[in-house]
Amino acid sequence: MEHKKELQVAALENGTVIDHIPSEQVFKVVSILEIEKLRTPVTIGYSLDSKKMGKKGIIKIADKFFEEHEINRISLIAPSVKLNIIRDYEVKEKKWVALPDELAGLVKCNNPKCITNNEPMKTRFKVIDKESVILKCHYCETKIKKEEIVLV
Numbered sequence: 075m076e077h078k079k080e081l082q083v084a085a086l087e088n089g090t091v092i093d094h095i096p097s098e099q100v101f102k103v104v105s106i107l108e109i110e111k112l113r114t115p116v117t118i119g120y121s122l123d124s125k126k127m128g129k130k131g132i133i134k135i136a137d138k139f140f141e142e143h144e145i146n147r148i149s150l151i152a153p154s155v156k157l158n159i160i161r162d163y164e165v166k167e168k169k170w171v172a173l174p175d176e177l178a179g180l181v182k183c184n185n186p187k188c189i190t191n192n193e194p195m196k197t198r199f200k201v202i203d204k205e206s207v208i209l210k211c212h213y214c215e216t217k218i219k220k221e222e223i224v225l226v
Contacts, residue, residue: 086160086163087136087162087163088160089114089136089137089138090134090138090139090157090158090159091132091133091135092132092133092134092135093132093158094126094154095148096152097120097121097122100119100131100133102151103131103133103148103151104118106148106150107140107144107148109133109135114135114136114138115135116135116136117132118131118132118133119132119133145171147177150207151223151225152171153173153207156169156170156171157169157171173207176201176212177199178198179197180225180226181197181199181209181223181225182224182225183211183214184216184224185211188211189214190211190213197211197212198211200212202217207220209223
């Protein structure tokens with residue numbers, strides 16, 4: 075009996091493939107990158123088989139190339155993500171996301187008395203532990219662990 079292998083997701087001519095997303099984080103990545111606002115074709119794969127991860131997600135975005143600061147925001151929720159830059163159906167560049175030293179306007183401070191929860195201003199956090207993902211509010215110095223993070 076012959077087993078046919080087929081691509082789970084169609085090939086991309088030009089654009090970005092965000093790969094190795096933990097399945098449960100796929101739609102958070104869509105939200106963080108505001109993919110729903112794009113006007114180019116987007117393919118979202120959810121709960122796909124992966125040798126490394128068991129199950130994974132993948133997002134393919136035609137004709138879109140993200141800036142480094144946009145992609146690094148993903149590292150908050152999916153630190154193992156790989157980015158493939160595609161040109162003429164070929165992977166021209168591979169990047170791994172990295173958590174930046176500081177995050178602005180992305181995470182809500184968990185301290186109800188923090189100025190960012192009481193005045194119309196952007197939050198700012200210093201990343202004090204990139205491996206465990208621990209953030210410290212610039213204004214009130216509240217520390218937030220990865221599992222406590224609430225995106226704004």
